[in-house]
Amino acid sequence: MTDPANARLPHAKRSMAAAGRKWLEIAWSKSGLEDMHPTIHEAQLFLLLAIIIGLFSGLLVVCFQISIEWVRITLLGSTLAPSTLRVIVMPTVGGLVVAFLVMKVFPRVRGSGVNQTKEAVYIYDGYIPFSTVIGKFFLCALAIGSGHSLGPEDPSLQIGSGVASALGRRLKLSREKLRLLAPVGAAAGLAAAFNAPVSAVLFVIEEVIGRWNSGALGAVVLSAISGVVVERGLMGSEPLFRIPVYRLAHASELLAYAGLGIVGGYSSVVFVKLIAYLRPRLKALPRRTQYFQPAIAGFIIGVMGIWLPQVMGSGYHVIDQVINEQYIWQMLILLAVFKILATTISFVSGTPGGMFAPTLFVGATVGGAVGAIERHFFPGLTGSIGSYALVGMGTLFAGFLRAPLTSVFMVLEVSGDYSIIVPVMISNTIAYLISRHYVDTPLFDLLAREDGVDLPSMEEQRESRSLCVEDAMRATNGLVLEAADSVNSALERIKGSPDSIFLVRYKNGKWANIKGPVLRGLAGDAKGGLPLEDVYTSATLPVVHPDQPLDVALRQINDWPYLPVVSRADPRKLDGAVSIQDILSAYKHAPHE
């Protein structure tokens, strides 16, 4: 067996690794622990590993956040409005350095990190090279710190999954577990970066795994919590934003939140379409231009930053200011427009960095603008503008990233106020529907397809309709024999029936089947007057229910000619029967998604 980690090492290193392993083997056998130590099952190891991954990811994400801030203070200064020279030069030079390193040293560092993690899960059996983790860490810190309009969450997600992958490989976990480990690390990284474990778990399930897998869920939750514990322990337990108290001034204010959903939905559409339009065109340019694209993007962002320094970097402090009503609505609209432009330019240029923070920024500014405009025209009908900004964050998340469940829980988790749920749900649903109407493919799927990778679309998976037993079952025409009936009366009932096999119903709700010739044989043996249950013994038939997925029937049918489909309320009540031909026919005629 080849250890893939070792396979990539040069010969000298492989020899050293083999020697180390040999030493460990000898030490282990001499220690006497071999007989004493309990066996660690892979499932237990997986959960333990989830905690370790969470801790490692949390620590790395803390370092990552500190690095971004350190780079920002060093390059742009501690002020919120850096000098014109710095604002122009730093993102440009930062872009140049980042582009060079991406092209020459870390080619897999491009992009946000979400699709790369999905690729690891669905294509590379959970494999993420550790060099990608290192590259992501340093290049994103440089890009975001120098002022590129990108966020640290998606890179943190990839850093977490990279750590998980590396540990899983070291422990030689099975391919199945390795595939599951990447999302486990992703949840830890995202949770630590966003200081929101529930949202991180939901996002990973909604966008990376795509289904509620009980095997992964426990590990994902454990790792996310571990990551957040480390992050809060080292960075403080203060919330990401100072959240004002939510209050609904009047029930009719919900209409304003619906309006926010519409504005947020259209903003998401513009944002996605802009990226979808520009990214393939820039990628199609000659390869040498990719050395300069991030620098040009940095220059353009720098020019914007002369007047609007708020659009530079991840912009968390600006979101906080928006939530705390520090901007007038005209300024909020300007910030939203220029943040969309700055983020699009940064992202399509190939600069590594995430889309979460910019999405939240645009959402907060759009929400704040809607709230401020409403207050301007209907002062009595508006609660806190900060609440609109908060709801706006979720709205853009729903419309732009198309993660509706995460978008709702993210706002709840960030605000810590469950009374905001009604406006959030109204606004998010409207934005999500508008986005779906105008943009067929969600952003991450779109990016993957542009890169020539066919990753499973989680949205399509969520919405695909699985076939149920009721789609395949057929009526039994009443030819059900009661086990308590005599053999002769049973023969009388089946007289003239074209079927050769019949279902037998027992009083206790069990089912069996009997062939016509067998029944006639029992009558010939002078057992015609006896009850069927006394003279005929057969294996109990497995039963299925109409609402069960069809693959359940497929797995249970084995060699039985057909299975009884019974009611959940009364196992003696037959709703129909399903045969292997029925199942295959249902699959064959099922509409294609």
Add this chain to the structure above:
Amino acid sequence: MDCVRGTTLPGYWTESILVFCAIGLGILFIITGFAAQTYHAKERALGKEWFEKGTKELQAEQPENAIADFRTALVYSPSNDEYEFSLAKALLAAHHKDEANAHLIRLWEHQPENGEVNLELGRLAIRNLDITQALRYFHNSIYGDWGQQDAVGQRRKARLELYRFLISRGASSQAQAELMALAAELPPDPQLHVQVGQMFFAAHEFNQAQKQFDQVLQSDKNNKEALAGEGEIDFESGNYHNAVIHIERALRRDPQNTKLEHMLEVSRLVLTIDPYEPDLPNAERTRRIIRMFQQALDRVQKCAQPEGESIAQPEPQNPPNPQTPPQPLTPLQNLYALVMKMQPQVKDSILNRDADKGTAVLTMVKVMENSTDTACGPKASLDEAITLALLKQGGSP
């Protein structure tokens, strides 16, 4: 792409990796912990640096610059209430009411008992002319926590501020309640007692005002403000003897005080002209009545002259011209006609004999003074003294 197949691991391998993980975690914890500490220290230092810069800007009355500095400070120490409070004050100074309100409300949610925050919210409510909210926040401030500051002094200042706002909004009963509460908690500080006494005086609470001035004079009998206050109370209460005494004493300490000088002059005139003074001989009383009548008549005549109005009634036309109807008389002409009718009876001999005539003359004097009051502007000191002397006797002027 290589991938790992499921495999049975040798015991030492898994456990060794886990031990290495634990060691790695420990090392990474130490490194990250050190980095985080250094980072937090740097953040605190930057926050403090920007806060101090902002404080200087605010003191130099450059609130817009201060706002930018405090905002930067808050980026590095987002939960520092002191920084946020300073930002709110800078925003208020720059007239960004809504934004300041948002910060103050947030601070209030953190510390609803904070006296300073409540005071600023109360001031914002004053700016918005919201009496209910102003009362709520000012009371929170008065009964709130002032931390290391001089709580008693701060509470007193807050109550004084609230009182002034209430008076300015015409909420006099609420204002007086605040003043009563304020007076009950005053420390033995003459300046404060004088200030509160003056407020009581302004609110026409003369008894309360006098208590405050008396308290001051007990410890400093020559306090010019307290003496002036006592004098003004005596003057307003019609106690002109005492007014003269207190005002004279006050003027000795404050000779440039023209208001007091005028009050002293009027008080003295009242004492010399008051016909109702007890134990006054009848002849003197009559003399005073005649003097008052003459003074009032002079004022009526002088009052008519600047407007070119002839005070005498026009002569009736003979024979009367039906084309030109008779001109209606002005109020002053009517009054003058009545006065002229009465004048022959305003003599020592008549008034000495008939006390009722004296009363009628004084009533006419009152009417003349009142009529000229509305029509002819500020009075001379003697006219003022006449009005006060007649007012002292009772009835509306």
